[in-house]
């Protein structure tokens with residue numbers, strides 16, 4: 001008996017649409033599609049019976065079957081879209097709400113320990129009313145040495161220490177400054193006393209690298225020239241500096257020393273921060289460590305720049321920024337400042 005009548009088709013159609021409506025997964029939807037529209041599917045099969053019908057019936061039933069297939073396909077597609085939307089939604093919510101996913105690690109930048117100390121040093125002298133002056137890193141030999149009263153035969157002029165520039169066409173001998181003291185000369189040549197300045201900057205020396213030497217490092221120079229400037233002014237300013245830099249309870253002392261551009265010349269020591277003055281390997285059991293060089297500006301240096309040494313006196317000092325940072329943070333290898341090892345530079 002032929003199954004192919006309107007009632008049967010209508011039942012199949014309803015049953016199929018109901019199943020599609022109730023489907024809860026893509027897999028289920030696929031099964032339904034095969035069940036009804038597959039090659040041996042319940043609806044598809046009916047097409048094979050069409051040739052057994054009369055011409056009139058064939059047209060009517062054929063049309064009905066075509067409409068039914070179209071309707072079922074539409075319904076299937078519609079349901080498929082619904083599933084897709086749900087999936088997209090799920091994915092979307094997933095990235096928004098997946099709280100157990102580990103986040104991206106990010107790093108907060110920090111000021112390099114050397115810059116930190118550099119700014120601190122400068123700020124202390126700004127608080128005392130010093131101005132900031134700067135000079136070039138490529139310097140005239142005359143300013144780096146001659147006018148600073150460093151004679152031709154002084155060991156500091158030796159090629160071992162100084163990096164000279166090989167500029168044959170240039171009439172003057174140029175070099176990479178070995179200290180910030182030539183900026184003293186520049187300031188005194190361009191300004192009349194009273195002068196009260198610090199001169200921070202980078203300096204260069206022909207050195208082999210080791211835990212306490214680099215071929216370039218930083219200094220802060222200080223200079224005060226006026227009528228009646230005395231050694232006690234120098235001591236007062238520098239004692240204020242070390243107390244602000246290392247702590248108000250820090251002991252300090254001045255020792256006699258020698259620099260060609262100062263007379264008298266002194267070196268300043270502070271109490272060893274490691275053993276608090278008791279004596280240890282860092283301070284070689286002396287209880288003190290050296291922090292800077294200083295002195296009264298040599299009268300010859302004042303005369304060299306056209307300042308009357310009978311009327312004016314001055315004091316000067318020069319300190320190494322890396323050295324101050326090493327003392328302050330107890331760093332035992334100067335090279336660490338330039339390696340940019342994240343584990344090192346984030347400790348300060």
Ligand code: DAH
Nearest residue numbers: 179181293294295316317318
């Ligand atoms: N220029 C010296 C150096 O590089 C440091 C220094 C010592 C600077 C004494 C001064 C000073 O102004 O008075 O070793």
